[in-house]
Amino acid sequence: MKRNNIFRKLFQLTSNKPEFSLNADSFNPPHNRPADSGDETGECLTTSLAHNRKTLESIFGLPTNKDVVIRDFTITSLNKKALIIYIDGLSDRNAQNFAVLQPLMLLSRGHLETNEPIDIAYERLVPGQQVEKTKKLEDVINGILEGSSALLIDGSAEAMIIETKGWEHRGIDRPSNEPVVRGPQEGFNETFRANTASVRRYIKDPKLITEIMRVGTRSRTLLALMYIKDIANPALVKEVKRRIKSVSETTDYIAETGQLEEFIEDHPRSLMPQMLSTERPDRVAAHLREGYVAVMMANSPYALVLPTNFAIFLHAAEDYYLRWPFSNFLRFIRAISIFIALLLPSFYIAVVNYHQEMIPTDLMLAMTAAREAVPFPALVEILFMEFSFELIREAGVRVPSIIGPTIGIVGALILGQAAVSASIVSPILIIIIAITALASFVVPNYNATFTIRILRFLFIILAGFLGFFGVSFGVFLITLHIANLNSFGVPFLTPIAPYHPQNKDRVIRPRAYDQPKRPIFLRPLDWIRQRDISRPWDKPSSSSSDEGDDNYEE
Amino acid sequence: MKNEMKIGHREALTLLVTLMSGQVFLSMPRNMALLGDTAGWMIVLLAGIFSLIGYYFLATLLEKYPDQDILQISQFICGKFLGTIIGTVFFLFFLTISSLMLRQFAESFIISILPNTPISVISLFFLFLLIYGTLQGIETLTRVAWFFGPYLLLAFIITIGFSMPYADLELLLPILGKGPLPILKHSALHTSLFSNIILLGIIAPKIREQTKTFRTGLYSLILAIVINTVVTAAVLITFNYTSTSKLVFPIFQLTRLITLGEFIQRVEAIFVFLWFFTAAILMGGMFYGTIISFSHSFGLSNYRPLVFAMAVLIFCISLIPNSMTETVNLDAFIISKYYPLISFGIPLLLWIASRFKKKGDNSNG
Known part of the structure; x- marks a missing residue:
């Protein structure tokens, strides 16, 4: 039984079930914090301002908690005590001053008599565009935590949540990890x-x-x-x-x-x-x-x-903004560089250690001559250099930008030039590592790069042990694995395997007007994305896409 | 959940083609040259045509009982006891083929690229893939087959294309080799070349479109016949039949001939990849057949617990023959005589029985 479990664990990579490590029932009863505090102090507000104030103070930990600010004042026209409560830094001062405090304190002249002061404030006094009335304490707390200001008036069991969100944030910037030459230049930010x-x-x-x-x-x-x-x-x-x-x-x-x-x-x-x-x-x-x-x-x-699906390794945003021959050129470059980034070092190891006969004699002589002075086996050499390169890469991310150029000097001079002159690595190996590094930067997705970087080491070790046999073992294993992967019910290798003839945007990007169907593997409610003939002035072309998709199931 | 997953007919087709064509990497062309001299390719072709006839019964049987594999069908037709015996025969068949293939492929890798590696290392690496692949289910394997299939085919074409400069069509003369009768005899005896089509009987209920099962098998068989015949012929016209019969792995020698100018020479190491993929897919299919035939004939609901045990069994059996030559002879000339009896004979018997059974049913009803 136990062994069975070990095996199952070993091969659980294959499990299809979504696994959530935290389970609501086995854990502490999950409760939202505001709801918790709501339970302690009563769900609703009361008519007494002092009481409400006390409640809120105890919830937010005033006066210890300096983030939360309470401003007391009197609404002139109503002659009522009131307060606004907000979080300093999350709320916009101007909005509070000019849309809340000024109208209530200065602009509301005259005398209004009412039993429901909050309604008057809502209808006449507060000019904010997003204002909400609530009786629930929880809503008040949530509103405050999000940067709104809560207005509480004496004699009213309701509060007004006035949208005054405004905090310091980064402006819209260029996407730093997915830059394109052609196409929109704006990225998401934190807002x-x-x-x-x-x-x-x-x-x-x-x-x-x-x-x-x-x-x-x-x-x-x-x-x-x-x-x-x-x-x-x-x-x-x-x-x-x-x-x-x-x-x-x-x-x-x-x-x-x-x-x-x-x-x-x-x-x-x-x-x-x-x-x-x-x-x-x-x-x-x-x-x-x-x-x-x-x-x-x-x-x-x-x-x-x-x-x-696998497109995460291959497709980039720019593919769709360039004309199809250009973007397909890029796709090919990318496809090749994935192989280089994954396999080139292991190929080198396999060739040097096991299959010397593969390379032309002259090149082999040159390589052997270069390796002659190197005291390490090729496997150690390449692991050392790959590791150093990963160091440069990680250091390049972490290094304070002021001393950034140091990385270049250390990396290029010491690791490249000096390592070769000191006969620790052979110059050919430096070329291999450099090409691999360049190729791994071509992979368009940051997460996908990690996959390739880690798998590269696996391949190097396999090649060191078993040559091309090991590499092909690795490739087959990875293919088996990704053929089994599912992402939200969509097989990772679609539309290649399982095959969907109607979705041609696999490795080669078809012409933009020649993709009438949406990805069928997503089972969209509406498959048709554009008319079959988007260019009616063309002569009917031979490449029609009326091939039946047999993999489609309702 | 996982067991419910279906496979597409294209994927199934590539799997079957790989199952029936993987042998060209081994000593199949050599065996044919031994049997038929210059007419070795003709033996393959005729054997293919004979197996097409045999396939007809298998396919009609599968069509008659959709959503059931050959083991369930045999239990349905012959009853529990006889069905279990038939299932056991299938199990032994798959077990033998898996073991012999494992041994032969492992030996082929040792001879060609890793001369100093112990055979158990190679075998264990393969077994790891088989276990991993089988635990994930047949649909994964078929997807991988479909994923690699076009490249494998391309590699075949390239290999044969680039070896053509060395070819000489006259080496096929005399065209009938040892004469028409020996050719007919050997081709009838060696329908075992295509006996792996029986795996269709195992995976048929998983094919998404049941109406395409017949076509899937037929096309895969035809494609496999073409590949096998062309490769045998290519080997025969590149080397002559006497040298072919002395090469253990003729297609490996064929890849060694490839040169592209001065730079690309001796690319056979690259072909190791395609060789490996073919071997892994082939053995994966056969291994799956072994496990399914066992679990279905004994009515097990889940085959997964069997996987490790079967892997060990196959590993042990694969080490029984004393040498590479013994393995090849065993596979090609001794045991393989009985393969067609299983993969074509049993479906034929079942087909006949099913006709009687149907009549009986009708008279009852």
Whole structure:
């Protein structure tokens, strides 16, 4: 039984089940924090301002907690005591001063007599555009935590939540990890609403739905689920929601989409990225239009697009903005560089150690001569250099930008020049490492790069032990693995295997007007993306796409 | 959940073609040259045509009982006891082929690229893939087959194309080799070349579109016949039949001939990849057949616990023959005589029985 478990664990890579490590029932009863505090102090507000103030003070830990500010004042026209409560730094001072305090204190002249002061304030006094009345303490707390100001008036059991959100944030910037030459140059940033709006700017369709949820019982981070209602498959949307909901109830803190990804992906033990994380609104929009679902979170400049397939290794945003011959050229370069980045060092090892006969004699003599002075076996040599390169790469990310150029000097001079002159590595190996490094930078997705970087070491070791046999073993193993992968029910190798003849955007990008069907593997509600003949003035071409897709099932 | 997954007919087709063509990497062309001299390719072709006839019964049987594999069908037709015996025969058949293939492929890698590696290392690496692949299910294997299939085919074409400068069509003369009768005899006896088509009987219920099962098998058989015949013929016209019969792995020698100008020489190490993929897919299919035939004939609901045990069994059996030559002879000339009885004979018997059974059913009803 135990052995069986070990085996099962060893091969659990294959499991199809979504696994959530945290389970709501086995864990502490999950409760949202505000709801908790609401339970302690009563759900609703009272008519007494002093009492309400005391409640709020105890919830927010005043006066210890200096973030929360309470401003007491009197509403002139009503002659009532009132207060606004907000979080310093999350609220916009100007909005508070000119849209809340000034109208209430200075501009409301005359005398109004009423039993429901909050209604008067709502209807006449506060000019804010997004104002909400509530009796619930929980809403007040949530509103305050998000940067709104809550207005409480003596004698009223209701509060007004006035939208005064405004905090320091980064402006819209160029996408730093997915730059393109041709195409839109703006990326997401950390502002939630700016991100959702920038996607909507690409799709002006009322059917584009943005559902908002919160994840993390403590962080309560805002999360937006975007999809086009009459394209995206409802089952997919439901599944995504189910997983996110489960996470939101079970875990206390989710800061970023990268963290969420790990919680909701299908194969947490796999090396393959199973969601596309992108910082380009145009890319999200393009995917939404095909029936994908996007997940965005506040404070995260990366959106998740799911499900995904092998295209994550190959397709880039720019492919669709260039004319098809150009983008296909890039696709080929990319496809080749994936192989180089994965396999070139292991090929070198295999050839040097096992298959010397493969290379022409002259080249082999040159290589042997270069290796003559090197005291290490080729495997040690290449592991050493690959490791150094990974060091440069990681150091390049972490190094303070002021001393950034040092990395270049250390990397290029010491590791390249000096290592060769000291006969620690052979010059040919430096070339191999350099080409591999360049090729690994061509991979368009940051997560996918990691897969390739890690697998490269596996291949090097396999090649060191068994030559080409080991490398082919590795390739077959990886292929078996990715052929089995699923991302939200979509096989990783679609539309190649399982094969969908109608979706031709696999390795080669078909001409833009020649892709009438949406990705069928997503089972979209509406398959047709454009008319079969988008260029009616052309002569009918022979390449029609009326080939039946046999893999389609209702 | 996983067991419910279906496979596409294209994927199944590539798997079957690989199953029936993988042998060209081994000593199949050599054996044919031994049997038929210059007419070795004709033996392959005729054997293919005979197996097409045999396939007809298998396919009609599968068509008659959709959503059932050959083992369930045999239990349905012959009853529990006889069905189990038939299932055991299938199991032994798959077990033998898997073991012999494992041994031969392992030996071929040792001879060609890794001369100093112990055979158990190579075998264990293969077994690891088989176990991993089988635990994930046949649909994964078929997807991998479909993924690699076009490249394998391309590699065949390149190999044969680049060796053509060395070819001489006159080496096929005399065209009938040892004469028409020996050719007919040997081709009838060596329908075993295509006996792996029986795996269709195992995977048929998993094919998504049941109506295409017949075509899938037929096309895969035809494609396999073409590949096998062309490779045998190419080997025969590149080397002559006497040297072919002395080469253990003729297609490996064929790849050694490839040169492209001065730079690309001796690319056979690259072909190791394609060789390896073919071997792994072939053995994966056969291994799956072994496990399924066992679990279905004994009514096990889950085959996964069997995987490790079967892997050990296959590993042990593969080490029984004393040498490479013994393995090749065993596979090509001794045991393989009985393969057609299993892969074509049993479906034929079942087909006949099913006709009687149907009549009986009708009279009852």
